[in-house]
Amino acid sequence: MTHSTSAPRVIRIHPRDNVAVVVGQGGLAAGERLDDGIELKAKVPQGHKVALVALAEGDEVIRYGEVIGTAATAIPQGGHVNETNLHMPTPPALEDLPLATRSAPEVAPLEGYTFEGFRNADGSVGTKNVLGITTSVQCVAGTIDHVVQRIKRELLPRFPNVDDVVGLNHSYGCGVAINAPAAVIPIRTLKHLAQNPNFGDEVMVIGLGCEKLQPSTLVEDRPVKVYENTESADPEANVLSLQDESFQGFEEMIDGIMAMAERHLERLDRRRRETCPVSELRVGMQCGGSDAFSGLTANPAVGFATDLIVRAGGSVMFSEVTEVRDAIHLLTPRAVDRSVGQALVDQMAWYDDYLSQGQADRSANTSPGNKKGGLSNIVEKALGSVIKSGDSPIVDVIGPGERLRKRGLTFAATPASDFICGTLQAAAGMNLQVFTTGRGTPYNLPMTPVIKVSSNSTLARRWHDLIDLDAGRIATGEASIEELGWELFHLILEVASGRRQVAADRLGLYNDLVLFNPAPVT
Structure with a gap:
């Protein structure tokens, strides 16, 4: 990355690049000159691209050293390059990709760093201590919302070592093709959500009774113990159905859930x-609400922190298939072996087919906010997005709803939707999330701390009480990628230890969980 030496400033990432990104708040006005004497032919907003050379129609436009499109019309030197004057290139052909051709970089192990976590019987570690109440069908969502509030008021104060109680509501469970092949995705997602390390292995499922997704399905890998509305109810009960004939009225249902929750809270409180x-x-x-700075500041800092965690033996996952597809040629060489490389290819091909069935294409990914923030198309967005993965070898690929299997860097195949991706990463077993944004979002998850990193200082100043780390200091020259990467690494350890609370947790902001269901709805 190179900076101009005085204001107005632009950033050019790679020597091959024939465009640069405008840094200063407010952008640059027509007639202003860059350090090398180039005169701007039009106003270029902050984060948008200026042409460093004259481009004829059809010429390649290059950023990150990669082609992000071709000029749809002639663009003069100093012209504003954006989505209106670019054509997207074709995506990399999946059958021609190099697989596992890059040797893993030689790095020394990172030793001596720790955090304070909650150990679980299955060997996993939580960064929070939360009671999660899983639901088998959307019909019970209102009841769960009601009972969660009562638990917080009446029970939680008695258990000071439990951080929170969370209802895992969703819109699945009935009116769906439960035996369709693709139904495996939402079903395993719900099963694995209940096993997130921050829930302390206390699985508790509430169902209605008549739904297609029976509550017992979600605990089939452990003994199913149904709650009975009697004085001798099993203290290990993990399943309760509202239609159980032993309940007489709504209050008895609530009493049953409260009694069941109390037993789980007692065990969690001992952690x-x-x-x-x-x-x-x-x-x-x-990443979400990305802008052109995301790939310059926040995502490179995250990528540096990713490599630090991997060097220390930890597990990191990156995701978002449509934000990987156009940069897949940069990732398959990093696969640890050919089978992992082929698994990356297979996930891209599956999603290509999924989009085709829905009569959509990859261009549907880029949002109006992305474009306003300077990202012209999904190719440019993808090249900036994959930088979160750092430089480590990719050791595994998991499908949507599957759990992490290996330490190191894993690609968890998910849609790019913030809410679906977050839900699937939680199901995969993450105990902490880092979320980068350039446009801003109050996104947060109820069971997992979410550290929000801004890509530009303008957002960090405006959202001073919502952003946890300002990576915009990289663009202004106040800090390096390495310095911000280390700062983020230490922040991760502080948050994971409970010594620092993320902004959205302080404000009590939480998004709903959203399942990925590519199967038919009946």
Whole structure:
């Protein structure tokens, strides 16, 4: 990355680039000159691209050293390059990609770093201590919202070592093709959400009774113990159905859920934080509300932190298939072996087919906010998005709803939707998430701390009480990618240890969980 030496400033990432990104708040006006004497032919907003050379119609437009499109019309030197004067290039052909051709970089192990976490019987470690109430069908969502509020008021104060109680509501469970092949995705997502490390292995499922997705399905990997509305109810009960004939009226249903929750809270309250190595971290990396600075500042800093966690033996996952597809040629060489490289290709091909069935294409990804922030198309967005993965080898690929299997860097195949991606990363077992944004979002998850990193200082100043780390300092020259990467790494350890609360948790802001359901709805 090179900077001009005086204002007005632009950033050119790669020597091959024939465009540069405008840094200063408010952008640059027509007639202003860059350090090399180039005169702007039009106003170029902050984050948008200025042509460094004259481009004829059909010429390649290059950023990150990669082709992000061709000029749809002649663009003069100093002209504003944006989505209106670019054509997208064709995506990389999946059958021709190099697989596992890059040797893993030689790096020294990172030792001596720890955090304070909650150890679970299955060997995982939580960064929070939360009671999660899983639901098998949307019909019970209102009841769960009601009972969660009562638990918080009446029970939670008695259990000071429990951080919160969370209802895992969703819109699945009935009126769906439960046996369709693709139904495996939402079903395993719900099963694995209940097993997130921050829930302390206390699985509690509430159902209606007549739904297609029976509550017992979500705990089939452990003994199913149904709550009975009697004085001798099993203290280990993990399933309750509202249609159980032993309940007489709504209040008895609520009493049953409260009694069941109390037993789980008693066990969770016995948990204590203890010192754990960074190898027990499972961190999800995600971006949303991205802008042109995301790939210059926040995502490179996240990528540096990713490599630090991997060097320390921890687990990191990156996701968002449509924000990987146009940069897949940069990732398959990094696969640890050919089978992992082929798994990357297979996930891209599956999603290509999924979009085709829905009569959509990859261009549907880029939002109006992305474009206003300077991202002209999905190709440019993808090239900036994959930088979150750092430089480590990719050791595994998991499908949507699957759990992490290996330490190191994993690609978790998910849609790019913030809410679906977050839900699937939580199901994969992450115990903390880092979320980068350039346009801003109050996004947060109820069971997992979410550290929000702004890509530009303008947003960090405006959203001073919502952003946890300002990576815009990289663009202004106040900090390097390495310095911000280390700062983020230490912040991750502080948040994972409970010593620092993320902004959205302080404000009590939480998004709903959203399942990915590519199967038919009946």
